[in-house]
Amino acid sequence: MLKIENLHASVEDRAILKGINxxxxxxxxxxxxxxxxAGKSTMASVIAGNESYEMTEGVIELEGVDLADLAPEERAxxxxxxxxxxxxxxxxxxxTNFIKTAINENRKAKGLGDMPAKDLLKKIREKSALLExxxxxxxxxxxxxxxxxxxxxxxxxxMAMLEPKLAILDETDSGLDIDxxxxxxxxxxxxKSKDNAVIIIxxxxxxxxxxxxxxxxxxYDGKIVKSGDASxxxxxxxxxxxxxxxxx
Amino acid sequence: MSKYTEDDLRxxxxxxxxxxxxxxxIESETFKKGLNEDVVRAISKKKNEPxxxxxxxxxxxxxxxxxxxxNWANVTYKKPNFQEIAYYSxxxxxKKLDSLDEVDPDLLETFKKLGISLEEQxxxxxxxxxxxxxxxxxxxxxxxxxxxxxxxxxPISEAIQEHPELVRKHLGTVVPTTDNFYAALNSAVFSDGSxxxxxxxxxxxxxxxxxxxxxxxxxxxxERTLVxxxxxxxxxxxxxxxxxxxxxxxxxxxxxxxxxxDDAEIKYSTVQNWYPGDAEGSGGVFNFVTKRALCxxxxxxxxxxxxxxxxxxxxxxxxxxxxxxSVGEFYSIAVTNNYQQADTGTKMIHLxxxxxxxxxxxxxxxxxxxxxxRGLVHIGAxxxxxxxxxxxxxxxxxxxxxxxxxxxIETKNSSxxxxxxxxxxxxGEEQLFYCNQRGIDTEKAIALIVNGFSKEVxxxxxxxxxxxxxxLLEISLEGSVG
Numbered sequence: 245m246l247k248i249e250n251l252h253a254s255v256e257d258r259a260i261l262k263g264i265n266x267x268x269x270x271x272x273x274x275x276x277x278x279x280x281x282a283g284k285s286t287m288a289s290v291i292a293g294n295e296s297y298e299m300t301e302g303v304i305e306l307e308g309v310d311l312a313d314l315a316p317e318e319r320a321x322x323x324x325x326x327x328x329x330x331x332x333x334x335x336x337x338x339x340t341n342f343i344k345t346a347i348n349e350n351r352k353a354k355g356l357g358d359m360p361a362k363d364l365l366k367k368i369r370e371k372s373a374l375l376e377x378x379x380x381x382x383x384x385x386x387x388x389x390x391x392x393x394x395x396x397x398x399x400x401x402x403m404a405m406l407e408p409k410l411a412i413l414d415e416t417d418s419g420l421d422i423d424x425x426x427x428x429x430x431x432x433x434x435x436k437s438k439d440n441a442v443i444i445i446x447x448x449x450x451x452x453x454x455x456x457x458x459x460x461x462x463x464y465d466g467k468i469v470k471s472g473d474a475s476x477x478x479x480x481x482x483x484x485x486x487x488x489x490x491x492x
Numbered sequence: 493m494s495k496y497t498e499d500d501l502r503x504x505x506x507x508x509x510x511x512x513x514x515x516x517x518i519e520s521e522t523f524k525k526g527l528n529e530d531v532v533r534a535i536s537k538k539k540n541e542p543x544x545x546x547x548x549x550x551x552x553x554x555x556x557x558x559x560x561x562x563n564w565a566n567v568t569y570k571k572p573n574f575q576e577i578a579y580y581s582x583x584x585x586x587k588k589l590d591s592l593d594e595v596d597p598d599l600l601e602t603f604k605k606l607g608i609s610l611e612e613q614x615x616x617x618x619x620x621x622x623x624x625x626x627x628x629x630x631x632x633x634x635x636x637x638x639x640x641x642x643x644x645x646x647p648i649s650e651a652i653q654e655h656p657e658l659v660r661k662h663l664g665t666v667v668p669t670t671d672n673f674y675a676a677l678n679s680a681v682f683s684d685g686s687x688x689x690x691x692x693x694x695x696x697x698x699x700x701x702x703x704x705x706x707x708x709x710x711x712x713x714x715e716r717t718l719v720x721x722x723x724x725x726x727x728x729x730x731x732x733x734x735x736x737x738x739x740x741x742x743x744x745x746x747x748x749x750x751x752x753x754d755d756a757e758i759k760y761s762t763v764q765n766w767y768p769g770d771a772e773g774s775g776g777v778f779n780f781v782t783k784r785a786l787c788x789x790x791x792x793x794x795x796x797x798x799x800x801x802x803x804x805x806x807x808x809x810x811x812x813x814x815x816x817x818s819v820g821e822f823y824s825i826a827v828t829n830n831y832q833q834a835d836t837g838t839k840m841i842h843l844x845x846x847x848x849x850x851x852x853x854x855x856x857x858x859x860x861x862x863x864x865x866r867g868l869v870h871i872g873a874x875x876x877x878x879x880x881x882x883x884x885x886x887x888x889x890x891x892x893x894x895x896x897x898x899x900x901i902e903t904k905n906s907s908x909x910x911x912x913x914x915x916x917x918x919x920g921e922e923q924l925f926y927c928n929q930r931g932i933d934t935e936k937a938i939a940l941i942v943n944g945f946s947k948e949v950x951x952x953x954x955x956x957x958x959x960x961x962x963x964l965l966e967i968s969l970e971g972s973v974g
């Protein structure tokens with residue numbers, strides 16, 4: 245599904261990603277772990293097409309489609325979803341209005357008309373129930389005055405609504421208390437299918453207690469230095485990131 | 493697709509042409525350029541006005557001659573040469589018009605391009621429309637329905653003929669001829685406009701609407717609007733404006749007077765979309781407008797405006813809260829782009845006891861434009877327990893535009909409660925990327941963010957107007973971001 249080869253990226257001429265290779269198949273969950281500054285969030289941003297980062301070398305393909313030259317919204321239309329570490333506020337735009345716009349823009353890109361209001365409402369009801377979201381929440385301005393947990397839950401709600409092929413969860417566990425973490429994780433688990441894939445970017449093992457990864461990769465200094473199964477995360481938790489530094 | 497950068501967006505914005513920039517070739521009758529007492533008399537004569545009206549105009553003209561053009565506003569422009577303007581222009585009707593079928597087809601075509609389908613409006617929107625094209629009303633609908641309720645809604649030139657006592661009693665009582673340079677000019681040369689009277693206790697059953705446009709090149713437009721809501725009555729009045737693109741600057745100096753007698757309520761909504769000039773800042777309408785309302789006891793006046801057009805805007809719809817418990821409201825969205833300059837706001841003059849006012853102003857600046865809010869909250873010595881709440885928010889796009897806020901507060905009564913809030917924000921790349929990541933392109937994202945920003949004001953507009961206004965915001969800002 246996702247193929248990344250020799251990915252290099254920099255910000256303001258400072259190289260951050262230095263040759264990443266990664267292949268994600270449908271139905272798989274991959275976890276990317278690593279110390280602060282390793283390039284985890286940069287990797288997520290580059291896949292999503294954030295123009296603050298310059299992709300200097302390499303290949304990013306989603307189901308054979310070269311993403312490198314696509315605008316961020318076109319990548320979204322291809323099925324890339326990024327759950328932001330720091331979701332932005334848009335005052336005066338309700339969660340419902342925002343997600344409606346997003347869904348209809350994605351449909352438009354596929355040559356479809358707007359989703360009928362009835363279907364949209366049904367879907368909103370279904371997905372908000374899945375994530376235990378109070379529907380009053382949906383008429384609030386997007387992320388404005390949201391707690392950390394509400395922001396992250398809102399990200400996963402949007403993911404549920406948009407049904408992407410590839411979801412990248414960037415530090416979704418940060419700022420979540422244990423209850424919110426469980427709800428978010430169970431939401432992600434319910435949304436998982438054999439046709440989609442998830443990349444979880446996290447600093448800690450704790451989210452991986454709830455969403456079990458098929459593969460764990462350790463990112464260090466812009467490169468994947470070690471890959472393994474779920475047990476690698478536990479090993480990492482036990483030995484700490486200094487252990488990785490010794491490996492390099 | 494290659495990456496769509498901010499520079500591309502700015503480029504696209506610059507080259508975006510004024511959507512309504514077309515010119516209708518209607519045979520029109522235009523006075524020679526220039527202004528003197530003879531021209532004032534000629535205008536009055538042309539309209540077959542009674543002597544008192546001619547005298548009123550002449551008095552205004554004499555005052556105007558002594559006045560100087562104000563320059564305290566935060567706008568810069570080349571002052572118009574008032575002798576280079578033709579002061580009267582009327583489409584030549586083939587004969588007296590009784591129905592729309594008789595209206596010049598070219599003119600109807602123009603309205604169609606503007607999306608103003610009279611037929612549709614009549615059928616769907618429950619709106620009575622009085623159209624002013626270059627100064628003279630050519631079609632008036634719904635007059636009969638309104639007549640049954642005793643509501644008078646007609647061109648002011650007709651009202652001067654048919655209801656001289658009403659016009660004479662109220663004209664110039666809220667905005668005196670001596671009020672300011674442009675009001676004096678307007679009083680001297682106004683060609684037409686609307687007059688509306690709602691009798692005691694009558695609730696006007698429909699939104700009254702007037703579309704003003706400027707059409708003939710090199711002509712000024714000086715409308716005069718007078719709305720009188722008698723005791724306990726209610727009216728909602730809509731005013732929408734678009735003008736075709738012209739190379740030379742065009743002057744527009746309107747005066748609007750609202751009178752809300754005891755327990756009356758007037759809602760006055762404006763969408764203004766006159767030609768803003770091109771991307772280099774040449775051309776565009778000079779919009780120097782005086783709008784003021786007088787509120788008697790328990791009366792309420794709401795001004796709602798969406799200002800997206802004009803090269804220069806100078807406009808402060810105000811409320812004189814004379815009666816006890818009267819209420820004034822001002823809701824405004826002002827958009828400036830390219831080289832547009834707007835200096836707009838309101839004055840809330842609290843004279844009566846327990847008077848209340850609310851000001852919500854949203855300024856959106858893009859390109860190299862300058863957008864200023866200027867407002868006065870005045871609490872008079874006798875205005876016990878007066879209250880005001882003001883909120884001025886500015887949204888910036890790019891690094892070359894400016895937003896300014898000039899709030900003036902004068903209070904002569906210590907029981908007053910005045911609150912003022914102001915924010916300035918910028919559409920950030922992070923917001924745009926977030927929207928992009930959800931599949932929303934930058935254009936649409938801006939529209940979404942701007943609509944969110946303007947929502948409190950858009951919500952105050954009547955339904956059919958809100959849709960048009962929202963569309964206008966999108967058109968005015970298409971592609972503008974930084």
